[in-house]
Amino acid sequence: MSQRLVIFDVDGTLVDSQVSIIAAMTAAFGAEGLAVPARAAVLAIVGLSLDHAMLRLAPGAAADSRARLVEGYKAAYHAHRLEQGAAHSPLFPGTAEMLEDLAAQPGILIGVATGKSRRGLDALIEAHGLGRYFVTTQVADDHPSKPHPAMIEAALAETGVSAADAVMVGDTSYDMDMARAAGVAGLGVSWGYHAPEALKNARSVIDRIEDLPPALDRIWEKTA
Incomplete structure (x- = not known):
């Protein structure tokens, strides 16, 4: 066979993982002073690499701003995982x-x-x-x-x-x-x-x- x-x-x-994804995206956009995308918009980009995801969620943002969004998301998601463990x-x-x-x-x-x-x-x-x-x-x-x-x-x-x-x-x-x-x-x-x-x-x-x-x-x- x-x-x-x-x-x-x-x-x-x-x-x-939607709760953690939404929370991390909210933190990242908040730290950058940008309006947080709607929940449906965030879930629609799940599966894309973060740079592609941020381009879709913040198409009008400058490249350096989108780079900070990526790093902010990673940091927030990591912190949530450490706090919640497997439950995240x-x-x-x-x-x-x-x-x-x-x-x-x-x-x-x-x-x-x-x-x-x-x-x-x-x-x-x-x-x-x-x-x-x-x-x-x-x-x-x-x-x-x-x-x-x-x-x-x-x-x-x-x-x-x-x-x-x-x-x-x-x-x-x-x-x-x-x-x-x-x-x-x-x-x-x-x-x-x-x-x-x-x-x-x-x-x-x-x-x-x-x-x-x-x-x-x-x-x-x-x-x-």
């Missing part, structure tokens, strides 16, 4: 069990492709005890922002899995567009930060985490 790779987005897919980004219900079951299947590898920083992802993985599941972790520090396919391409290269045997699981249009650009199937989830109808490039969209294994089977049956 050839190996297969399931690549997960993090924020809005595995963890519900709780796992969606059923996530730990899903990862455990998926990792136990022969021939299945699990990875991550996220707009988080390496520091942020490592801290989250440690807080929730997820390190044993992921054989490849791709972060914003090392790649162009989603939807550029670089994260998925690197995950495929690291694991030796072909694009036909990989699936990208995520909650945003950026995840699904990245999957399409990399030539892998995209599996959308409806419980995250983009509306299901925005996931136009998804092969399918699931509403419950327990629906993920059969959805993966259906995708791979079509590519077998």
Whole structure:
């Protein structure tokens, strides 16, 4: 049996980090003396690298101001994580069990492709005890922002899995567009930060985490 790779987005897919994201964005914009973007606008950029996110949220700001927004967000998010621990980004219900079951299947590898920083992802993985599941972790520090396919391409290269045997699981249009650009199937989830109808490039969209294994089977049956 050839190996297969399931690549997960993090924020809005595995963890519900919106409270921390909104709080950090509020602090960053407040420190810069700028109007805080609406909650919907902030959640719409989750998944992008921070420089791309700030360009969308503050398009009229000077480059140095946007750079301060990025650093202010990082500092506020880090402080919130230190204060709250694992509670700052709780796992969606059923996530730990899903990862455990998926990792136990022969021939299945699990990875991550996220707009988080390496520091942020490592801290989250440690807080929730997820390190044993992921054989490849791709972060914003090392790649162009989603939807550029670089994260998925690197995950495929690291694991030796072909694009036909990989699936990208995520909650945003950026995840699904990245999957399409990399030539892998995209599996959308409806419980995250983009509306299901925005996931136009998804092969399918699931509403419950327990629906993920059969959805993966259906995708791979079509590519077998």
